[in-house]
Amino acid sequence: MATRALILIEDGNRLSNGPLFVQAARRLGLHPTILSANPAQYDYVAEEDIQAVRVDTESLDALIRECSRLSVTYDIAGITSAAESFYAMAGRLSRHFNLPGPNPASVERCCDKFAQRRLLATAGVPMPAYRLASDQTEVERHAAEVGLPVILKPAEGRGSSGVRLCRNFDELAEHTAYLLGGKHVWQCSPRILVEEFAEGLHYCVDIMGNEVVGISHIDFGPLPHFVYHQVTYPAVLDSDKYDSIVDVSLNCLRTLGLGWGATCIELRWTERGPVVIEVNPRLGGGTAPQLVQLAYGVDLVTEHIKLVIGDEWNLCRKHSHTAAVRFLVPERDGFLDCIDGQSQSAAVPGVAEVRVYVEAKTSLVRKGDYRDCIGYVIATSSSHDQTEIILQHAVDLISFSITPFSGKRIGGASSV
Structure with missing residues (x-):
């Protein structure tokens, strides 16, 4: 009998979950195989001795040919991707081979934030006021219509890349120039969403199929950017707020034609x-x-991969704890002289993981998005308050110093 293989198309950024997909696939008795235009960009491929194949992952025909070649040796059990930008492609490839997968048209519509907004508006889903602009004149006109402050964001993208709060017309002009002046890398023709700044606590709803698995509370670092500071599960919500959030979220799924596999709604x-x-x-x-x-x-x-390979999943909760992550984000640009305390932090009871992405002597230039994160600490306990205490203690044990590019060395707190 041929070995069952799970095909993974590319991976995302350093905060993506490619290694978790590989580990889960192996626990399920699958042979993970990554298809990538540049497999060497993923460090864990060599570290975990994963089969990787170089192929043009932007080409459906090239992917079909490669999967057909692999099917001579392996029984391809499923195809998926840990990268949002390749999830629709995974859906198209799955359909070609008659395997379970998401509706690629629904995924593509959803990845276009303007198309997503228009569809949700038809169903009366509550959203911030928004407009679409392609040049500075349109941005300024739409901002005046929506009313300052506004958020400018690319119509396509993730990780808060290119997203900024603009509180006046000077900031608006500055960020528009950044987006349209060649500094921002566009995935398509430049299109900018001009959105009302919806003020209030920020939540994320994790859904599998049509079932809400959990709701988290998200704290961001200082404005005008939206860089994650802390994420806590579960969010503290009364029953009315919880039910309202669930109702709105499920309406989003129906309207956008989702409901297969995973969805997260902010x-x-x-x-x-x-x-x-x-x-x-x-x-x-x-x-x-x-x-x-x-x-x-x-x-x-694991449950997502079960769905991908046609097995039954199990979303039953086994316990009810509080878990939170604090992201390590430098307060300034410069050269990272040193970072210490990771092992002491990891030894704190209740700390589940400490991870640092960078090494000393690294040049740090903040971008105002996910790339500003240089690591994180995860803690868990039976209560919200206790988890917060553990997390803060563990984060306080980590310290780093940064020499600004001007040359004056400055000690830095690790979490904001």
Whole structure:
């Protein structure tokens, strides 16, 4: 009998979950194989001795040929991707080989934030006021219509890349020039969403199929950017707020034609209730799967792969804990002289993981998005308050110093 293989198309950024997919596939008795235009970009491929094949992952025909070649040796059990930008391609490839997968058209519509907004508006889903612009004149006109402050963001993208709050017309002009002046890398023709700034607590809803698995509370670092500071599962919500958030989230799924596999929906609780910020047609990125498993005992990556290969999943919660992550983000640009305390932090009872992405002597230039994160600490306990205490203590044990590019050495706190 041929070995059953799980095909993974590319991976995402350093906060993606490619290694978790590989580990889960092996636990399920599958042979993980990564198809990538540049397999060497993923360090864990060599570290974990994973089969990787170089192929043009932007070409459906090239992927079909490669999967057909692999099917001579392996029984291809399923095809998926840990990268949002390749999830629709995984859906198209799955359909070609008559395997389970998401609706690629629904995923593609959802990845276009403007198309997503228009569809949600037809269903009366509460959203911030928004306009679409392609040049500075349109940005300024739409901002005046929506009313300052506004958020400018690329119509396609992830990780808060290119997203900024603009509180006046000077900031608006500055960020428009950044987006359209060649500094921002566009995935398509430049299109800018001009959105109302919906003020209120920020939540993320993790869904598998049509079932809400968990809701987290997200704290961001200082404005005008939206860089994650902390994520906590579960969010503290009364029953009315919880039910309202769930109702709005499921309406999003119906409207966008989602409901197969994983979805994560970000929203804010405002004076008018839940307001949808965006719907992501994929598994939550970053540390979300680890936090969900710590909080509820549900392994979202494994259950997702079960769905991909046609097996039955199990979303039953095994326990109810609180789990939280604090991201390590430098307060300034410069050269990282040293970073210490990781082992002491990891030894704190209740700390589940400490991870640092960078080494000393690294040049740090903040971008105002996910790339500013240089590491994180995850903690868990039976209560919200205790988890917060553990997390803060563990983070306080980590320190680093940064020499600004001007040359004056400055000690830095590790978490903001």
